[in-house]
Amino acid sequence: MSQPIAYGIDFGTSNSSIAVSYRRQVAPLDGLTDPGVPSLLYLDDVGLELVGDTAAQQYLLGSDPTQNRLMSSLKSFLADDLFTKTASWGRTWSLEDLTKFILRHLKRQADERLNADVKRVLIGYPVVFVGAEGDRFETLQALALKRLEKAARLAGFKEVEFLDEPTAALYHDDLTSGINVALDFGAGTFDISIVQYRSRPRRATEVLATNGIAIGGDRFDCAVFKME
Numbered sequence: 001m002s003q004p005i006a007y008g009i010d011f012g013t014s015n016s017s018i019a020v021s022y023r024r025q026v027a028p029l030d031g032l033t034d035p036g037v038p039s040l041l042y043l044d045d046v047g048l049e050l051v052g053d054t055a056a057q058q059y060l061l062g063s064d065p066t067q068n069r070l071m072s073s074l075k076s077f078l079a080d081d082l083f084t085k086t087a088s089w090g091r092t093w094s095l096e097d098l099t100k101f102i103l104r105h106l107k108r109q110a111d112e113r114l115n116a117d118v119k120r121v122l123i124g125y126p127v128v129f130v131g132a133e134g135d136r137f138e139t140l141q142a143l144a145l146k147r148l149e150k151a152a153r154l155a156g157f158k159e160v161e162f163l164d165e166p167t168a169a170l171y172h173d174d175l176t177s178g179i180n181v182a183l184d185f186g187a188g189t190f191d192i193s194i195v196q197y198r199s200r201p202r203r204a205t206e207v208l209a210t211n212g213i214a215i216g217g218d219r220f221d222c223a224v225f226k227m228e
Helices: 053-061 095-114 137-154 217-226
Strands: 006-010 015-021 026-028 041-044 049-051 068-071 085-088 091-094 120-125 159-164 178-185 190-198 204-213
Touching (some): 053 068, 120 137
Parallel strands (some): 120 159
Antiparallel strands (some): 006 015, 085 091
16 A cells, blocks of 8 residues: 555544545544544643543542543634633643644554654534634634644644535545535534535535534533533
């Protein structure tokens, strides 16, 4: 098989995944693609940085909650211009730093499997980030993408591109000619993309419309936990 040329990453609110692109095909990377890695980050006072299931397991082993932190749903804060950094044990992390840990974990795990150092990445993003709704949509949406790009570069990528998540789901070869719709109900947002797909005379995908709203699984989880 030829050398990998890029990764595709879905940085999700609850789970994140990565796949690899070659010149003529796209391939999954076993469990890194499906089911992916929980978007959990563990930090502690001795400098340990863990991602995914290992992060949760290490947190549960801790006996002193003041000496460790478990973070989740970082994606939901990317469009929050009031959240710029956090600090513990005399150390400070920007939101980009925190996001970097998860993206870097995915890259390192994929690189190890492929014996490569892939520098290009295509990252999916919600049509509307949590917190970007309303009059300041363009400003806050741009802020979230800027932060995500910086995090990707901190994680070791040199070339970073983006594609909205529901449209990305419609870029494959088994679509039916005509209008196709993707509905993406995630932990943070609910997005939709409508595309016109033509298989003849040449394959072509035209995006007709996209939209999104910040209603996702996290809100349902909160409602369940608040019920008496």
